Amino acid sequence: MTINIKINGTVHTVDADGDTPLLWVLRDVLGMTGTKFGCGAGLCGACTVHLDGQAVRACQTPIDSVGESSITTIEAIGETPQGKALQQSWIDLDVPQCGYCQSGQIMSAAALLAATPKPTDADIDAAMSGNVCRCGTYQRIRAAIHRATA
Ligand code: FES
Numbered sequence: 001m002t003i004n005i006k007i008n009g010t011v012h013t014v015d016a017d018g019d020t021p022l023l024w025v026l027r028d029v030l031g032m033t034g035t036k037f038g039c040g041a042g043l044c045g046a047c048t049v050h051l052d053g054q055a056v057r058a059c060q061t062p063i064d065s066v067g068e069s070s071i072t073t074i075e076a077i078g079e080t081p082q083g084k085a086l087q088q089s090w091i092d093l094d095v096p097q098c099g100y101c102q103s104g105q106i107m108s109a110a111a112l113l114a115a116t117p118k119p120t121d122a123d124i125d126a127a128m129s130g131n132v133c134r135c136g137t138y139q140r141i142r143a144a145i146h147r148a149t150a
Contacts (some may be wrong), residue, residue: 001015001016001017001018001064001133002015003015003016003018003024003063003066003119005063005071006009006024006068006069006070006071007026007030007032007068007070007072007073008071008072008073008075009070009077011077012030015061015127016029016063018062018063018064019061019062019063019064019121020062020063021040021058021059021060021061021062021063022049022058022059022061022063022066022071023035023047023058023059023117024042024061025038025063025076026049026058026073027116031088032073032075034073034074034103035047035048035049035058035073035103035104036073036086036100036101036104037059037101038101038104038132039102040061041058042057042060043055043087043132044060044101044104044131044132045057045101045104045105045130045131045132045137046100046101046103046104046131047059047065047104047134048103048104048105048107048108048131049061049071049072049073049074049107050071050072050073050077050107050110050111051066051069051070051112052069052070052079053072053073053111054110054111055061055107055108055111055127058119071108072107074103074107077106077107077110079124080110080114081110082110082113082148083106083110085113085148085149086106086109086110086113086144086145086148087106088147088148089144089147089148090102090106090144092147093143093144093147094140094142094145095137095140095141096135096137097133097135097136097137098127098135100134101131101133102137104131105128105131105133105141108127108128108130108131109124109127109128109141109144109145109148111127112124112128113145113149114128115149117149118149119145122141124142124145124146125142128141128142128145
């Protein structure tokens with residue numbers, strides 16, 4: 001079926017089954033590979049994008065459930081104040097190790113800061129608990145989120 005989806009401010013027309021996960025459409029149909037495939041089961045957070053500003057798992061979001069909602073991906077999060085500040089603090093604190101999970105980490109952090117501009121450690125831990133990092137960069141992620149709010 002033909003579906004129109006709004007991603008990073010642009011409407012894309014894609015030909016895909018309605019139950020195709022958004023992650024597949026982003027990566028395989030549209031070539032937007034900044035959003036990562038980790039587990040494909042909603043467990044790791046590597047595929048996190050924003051759906052009308054809320055952090056969601058793209059691997060668990062059927063394309064026909066998106067409707068008129070606006071999707072934001074890591075490719076455009078730097079255009080938001082939160083995303084721009086977070087990307088700079090990620091660089092300043094050298095957060096990534098292997099880097100694979102970091103797109104999803106930043107997307108979850110950006111949703112957190114949009115809702116809670118000055119999060120506590122507990123706020124950060126709660127908001128980021130669904131984003132797994134096999135390199136264990138959690139302390140730097142927490143510090144970078146605080147830095148982005150300074
Ligand atoms: Fe979607 Fe892991 S790839 S949560």
